Structures are given as structure tokens and as C-alpha cells.
Amino acid sequence: MTDLRVGVVGVGVMGADHAERVVRKTSGARLVAVADADAGRAEALAGRLSERSASTARHSGGTTHAETVRVVEDPMDLIAADDVDAVILASPGFAHAEQLFACLEHGKPVLCEKPLTMDAASALRVVEAEHKLGRQVIQVGFMRRFDPEYAALKQLLDSGDLGRTLLLHNVHRNKSAPPTFRSEMIVRDSMVHEVDVARWLFGEEITRITVHTPTPTSLVGDGVLDPQLAVFELANGAMADVEVFVNFQVGYEVRCEAVAERGSATIGLGSGVFTRAGEQWGGTMPADFRVRFEQAYDIEVQRWVDATVRGEIDGPSAWDGYAAAAVCEAGLESLSTGKPVDVALADRSEVLG
Numbered sequence: 001m002t003d004l005r006v007g008v009v010g011v012g013v014m015g016a017d018h019a020e021r022v023v024r025k026t027s028g029a030r031l032v033a034v035a036d037a038d039a040g041r042a043e044a045l046a047g048r049l050s051e052r053s054a055s056t057a058r059h060s061g062g063t064t065h066a067e068t069v070r071v072v073e074d075p076m077d078l079i080a081a082d083d084v085d086a087v088i089l090a091s092p093g094f095a096h097a098e099q100l101f102a103c104l105e106h107g108k109p110v111l112c113e114k115p116l117t118m119d120a121a122s123a124l125r126v127v128e129a130e131h132k133l134g135r136q137v138i139q140v141g142f143m144r145r146f147d148p149e150y151a152a153l154k155q156l157l158d159s160g161d162l163g164r165t166l167l168l169h170n171v172h173r174n175k176s177a178p179p180t181f182r183s184e185m186i187v188r189d190s191m192v193h194e195v196d197v198a199r200w201l202f203g204e205e206i207t208r209i210t211v212h213t214p215t216p217t218s219l220v221g222d223g224v225l226d227p228q229l230a231v232f233e234l235a236n237g238a239m240a241d242v243e244v245f246v247n248f249q250v251g252y253e254v255r256c257e258a259v260a261e262r263g264s265a266t267i268g269l270g271s272g273v274f275t276r277a278g279e280q281w282g283g284t285m286p287a288d289f290r291v292r293f294e295q296a297y298d299i300e301v302q303r304w305v306d307a308t309v310r311g312e313i314d315g316p317s318a319w320d321g322y323a324a325a326a327v328c329e330a331g332l333e334s335l336s337t338g339k340p341v342d343v344a345l346a347d348r349s350e351v352l353g
């Protein structure tokens with residue numbers, strides 16, 4: 001069986017992490033090309049990973065990861081390239097729609113980082129274009145579904161042992177975000193994870209969202225509404241709340257507590273090695289998502305590679321990306337009015353037949 005030849009578009013924080021993951025940790029796949037709007041960044045990463053590939057190959061007898069990683073100037077050329085079987089899209093959200101359409105045009109399987117696109121209308125066009133293609137080639141990077149703790153929580157709730165799930169309480173805190181990270185991005189780039197988590201854990205669509213904005217932290221620029229507190233209402237009457245606070249200062253903290261009829265279950269309490277020393281007690285916190293969700297990203301990419309080779313996807317679909325975009329769009333309206341906003345979601349059976 002030949003390796004899946006992967007190209008990565010956008011090699012900033014997340015794309016570089018995924019590229020390295022393909023080279024170092026993923027079996028059955030080979031990184032062949034990278035592209036970035038910043039050519040220097042792509043060159044630097046390709047150089048570093050080619051060196052690493054060469055050394056991996058030497059140590060493994062030269063059978064795997066032996067090729068150099070080439071830089072393709074134009075992301076569209078990478079997507080079209082004959083020697084790229086599948087694409088990881090880690091460019092900024094605003095570039096996703098155009099690049100996803102290119103993947104569909106060339107029939108290339110794609111693991112697209114969240115958000116699928118910037119708004120519900122373009123996300124729906126992506127879903128429709130994929131449906132027209134006649135096979136699922138788009139998987140969305142909602143990696144929490146692959147995190148062992150989230151997966152165990154899902155299994156527990158689905159088992160029915162705790163009775164019906166009634167509520168979710170979520171906390172999503174980043175140590176800090178750049179000044180360019182505006183209030184809307186807190187909804188579209190950060191809260192979108194809880195949107196997916198709530199839809200996935202309940203197996204229901206979100207029908208209404210309210211985004212509350214408490215007094216913002218004084219540690220961010222003018223006008224940035226951080227933290228935010230949102231309430232999601234689901235089609236079955238269940239509810240979920242989430243605090244998103246992207247300038248928490250302390251570290252990365254993601255928690256989820258599910259409240260069911262006969263019990264509750266909480267994940268995300270892990271604090272590494274809990275120590276008592278020097279009149280202090282406590283553990284450590286991850287600095288960012290790459291540390292906290294490393295295993296989830298690893299499993300996500302490995303399962304995406306395995307499924308792609310089978311001609312399938314194995315994770316959140318374009319529909320999931322679209323549904324999340326529709327919720328975030330309603331969330332952005334609520335962010336500006338403070339009022340509950342109904343989610344306008346297309347009829348799934350009408351769109352997908």
C-alpha cells in the first residue's frame with residue numbers, strides 16, 4: 001500500500017503543527033508539499049521538515065518519509081497538484097471557502113480546520129457542492145470529538161447509564177489572544193468548538209443562541225468583549241452554556257460538565273502531576289490548545305488518513321461545519337443585540353436528499 005501524499009495549505013501555528021504531525025507521528029501518510037501566503041514561512045518549515053524526514057528515513061532504513069517537502073507558491077496549485085492526494089487546510093478561516101471549492105473541483109479529500117467558512121451561506125454552498133460531487137471528501141477539524149476525555153464522556157452519555165442528558169456547562173479559556181482577536185472571533189473561532197461539542201454530545205441541532213457580554217477584562221484592547229457567556233437551546237429542549245474567555249492570563253483551560261437525570265460527569269479537570277511542596281500545592285496547566293489537545297489532533301489526523309485511503313471521512317462532516325456556522329452567525333447577531341436569536345438552518349433532508 002502506498003502512502004497517502006498530503007499537502008498542507010497555511011503553515012502558521014496550526015498548519016505547522018499538523019505538517020509536523022504527518023511527518024513524525026502519522027502512519028500511512030507522507031508530507032509532500034506546503035503552501036502559505038508567506039513564502040518564507042513555508043520555505044523555513046519545508047527545510048526543517050525535509051531535514052527531519054531525511055534523518056527519519058536514515059533511522060528507519062529509508063523506507064518511509066524519505067522525500068523532501070516542496071514549497072508550492074500558490075495554494076491553488078498545491079490543491080491541483082497531481083502528486084498531492086489529500087489536503088490539510090490550515091489557512092485562516094477567510095480563505096477556506098475558495099480553497100474548499102478548489103478541493104471539490106479536483107476531487108481532493110480535505111481536512112479543513114474550523115471554521116468551515118466565515119458565514120452560513122458560504123458554508124451551505126460548500127455542503128451543496130460536495131453533495132453534487134456525490135461523495136464526502138470534507139472533514140472539519142473539530143478535534144475535540146477525538147479527545148479521549150470527550151470521547152469517554154460521549155460514550156457514557158450515549159450508554160444511558162445516567163439517564164437523559166439535560167444540561168452542559170462548558171468553560172473555554174485561553175491564556176491570551178492577539179490584539180487582532182476581536183469579539184466576533186471569540187464566537188466564530190473559539191465558541192464554535194462548544195457549538196460542535198453541544199450538537200455532537202446531544203445529537204441535536206441548536207435552535208437558538210444568546211450571547212451575554214459581562215464587563216470585559218481591562219487587560220484587552222478597547223471594544224473587545226471578552227469574556228462572553230452564551231446559552232444554546234437545543235431542538236429537544238436541552239440547554240448548554242459556555243464561558244469563553246480568551247485572555248484569561250493563567251493558561252489553557254477547557255472543561256465540560258454534563259448534567260443528566262441520574263448523575264453528572266465532568267471532563268477537563270486534569271492538572272498534570274498534582275504536587276504539595278514548599279507550602280504550595282497544585283499542578284500545571286497547558287499553555288495552549290496544542291498541548292491540551294495533542295492526542296486529539298494526533299488521533300484526528302491518523303483517522304482522517306486511514307479513512308481517506310478507504311475513500312471515506314471519519315469525523316465531523318461539511319454539514320457539521322455548516323450547522324456550526326449557522327449557529328455562530330446567529331451568535332454574532334446576539335452578540336450585538338444581547339437578545340436570543342433563532343438559528344436559521346436549512347432542512348438537512350432537502351439539502352442532502
Ligand SMILES: NC(=O)C1=CN([C@@H]2O[C@H](COP(=O)(O)OP(=O)(O)OC[C@H]3O[C@@H](n4cnc5c(N)ncnc54)[C@H](O)[C@@H]3O)[C@@H](O)[C@H]2O)C=CC1
Pocket residue numbers: 009010011012013014015035036037038041075089090091092093095113114115141142143189289
Ligand atoms: N482546531 C484547533 O484547535 C485550532 C484551529 N485553528 C484553525 O486553524 C486555522 C489557522 O489558524 P492559525 O494556525 O492559528 O493561524 P496562523 O495565523 O498562525 O496561520 C495561518 C497561516 O496561513 C497563512 N495564510 C494567510 N492567508 C492564506 C491563504 N490565502 N492561503 C494560504 N495560506 C494563507 C498565513 O501566512 C499563516 O502562515 C484557522 O482556521 C483556525 O481557526 C487554529 C488554532 C487551533
Ligand SMILES: O=C1[C@@H](O)[C@H](O)[C@@H](O)[C@H](O)[C@H]1O
Pocket residue numbers: 174189190193246289
Ligand atoms: O481553535 C482554536 C483557536 O483558533 C481559538 O482561537 C482558541 O480560542 C481555541 O481554544 C483553539 O482550539
